[in-house]
Amino acid sequence: MPNADSSQLDVLIIGAGIAGLAAATALRHHNVTILEQSRLKEEVGAAIHLGPNAAKIAMEWGLDLNNLNSPETQWYHELGHDGRTHFKIPIFARKEFGAPWLLNHRVDLHNELRRLATTEDGPGKPAVIRTASRVAEVQDAETGKVTLADGEVLSADVIVAADGIHSIGRTAVLGQKLVANRSGHSAYRALIPRERLLENPRALAILDGDEKGMGLTTFMGSDRRLVAYPCRKGTLLNIVAIVPDSEAESSTEEWQVLGDPEKLLDSFKDFCEDAKFILRAAPGCNLWQLREQDPLPTWTKGRVILIGDAAHAMLPHQGQGGGQAIEDAEALGVVFPPSTPSSAVPERLELAQKLRYERATRIQSYSREKALGPKPGEKVVNAQEHAHYNFGYAGARDWAAKQNIELPASA
């Protein structure tokens, strides 16, 4: 049945991750329902940083920094595996890019995006989240029909598949199932409470920051690295330790699998004492295999579009996966102003892809080619070198103007 209010489209979003919640927020002027397979209790206990490109968009939506308690990156410090400083550079995210570079606890970011999507006092109307609602398949992309695991069939003007790296929406759009390739690296993750770092002043300083504030620290080895940054007001130190797959046979692509702290330490046995102290301080760790995804031939078919990891899963080396998901979501808001006719949906989804494909694919390929552990004789290129491209983004309208892409007149 068509939507009773002709200024609104019915939108079904598959997945209430960062991409899905952000899309729901960007589309609050339409009639949005999110279908989420889980019961949505807790996000994975880990941190996620958001560059100013994404923070700016989320702040325009009303992101409340007081709810996040996220330190802002004021510097980036790279050391060798031996603990000697390569460089420490100041970051002026607010001044240069107009928004902070936020170091978030995933649970806090997720909760805050959920608040933006569902709060009564936002623009338009709150999105409805249906939990424990797994979509079994996108039955028909052209007519916008999905089938839930319990057999219920739902239809909508727009289907946004924000269902992550194992996306079933992607299967419908591409007409085949894709499995991302192994990248050759795995990542251990842990959150370390401040109390466990008190005995080592250098480790504690990575958490507490310096007179300029807080920041990101990387101990860079030739084929492995340890990245550490504070989150939640500096009460927790987030660490990501990237190692060659060959040293982490037990790793899988699932997020919740526990890693072996002994093996983790063993992989970093040649690193300096401070790095090893930090690794030993971890109360446990998760381990997962980093996968890489070739750019897809298309993100859209009929009334379905892929966003976030479903469209362009990327390696984490630039910390842009969540950020690109938020940018995708913002672009959907731009291509679907109020009173968009349902008949225009397929072409508007093509437009959304046109707005987003080049940039997301470029960031995806930076994350893969440049930042992956170096081939012999190759230098590790760090995220900083792409900071201007990554961070200097001012939303889909600005992008369209610069690329001469015509946008629909907003109602």
Ligand SMILES: Cc1cc2nc3c(=O)[nH]c(=O)nc-3n(C[C@H](O)[C@H](O)[C@H](O)COP(=O)(O)OP(=O)(O)OC[C@H]3O[C@@H](n4cnc5c(N)ncnc54)[C@H](O)[C@@H]3O)c2cc1C
């Ligand atoms: C090691 C690592 C570190 C990272 N660090 C950063 C970082 O610092 N900064 C950053 O920006 N990004 C980072 N990322 C990437 C980032 O986490 C993702 O890119 C981001 O969360 C976007 O995910 P998403 O919402 O598209 O998918 P997901 O987070 O995977 O969410 C998908 C949602 O869809 C639901 N779902 C799936 N299938 C179905 C179905 N059939 N029916 C109903 N619901 C379904 C899932 O339950 C889930 O809630 C990192 C990733 C990794 C692996």
Ligand SMILES: *[C@@H]1O[C@H](CO)[C@@H](O)[C@H](O)[C@H]1NC(C)=O
């Ligand atoms: C909004 O979408 C839901 C779910 O698809 C539907 O049940 C409801 O009738 C729609 N609301 C309006 C005003 O059309």
Ligand SMILES: *[C@@H]1O[C@H](CO)[C@@H](O)[C@H](O)[C@H]1NC(C)=O
């Ligand atoms: C990824 O794997 C597929 C087969 O599964 C293969 O055809 C493709 O070349 C691989 N891509 C890369 C970049 O290795």
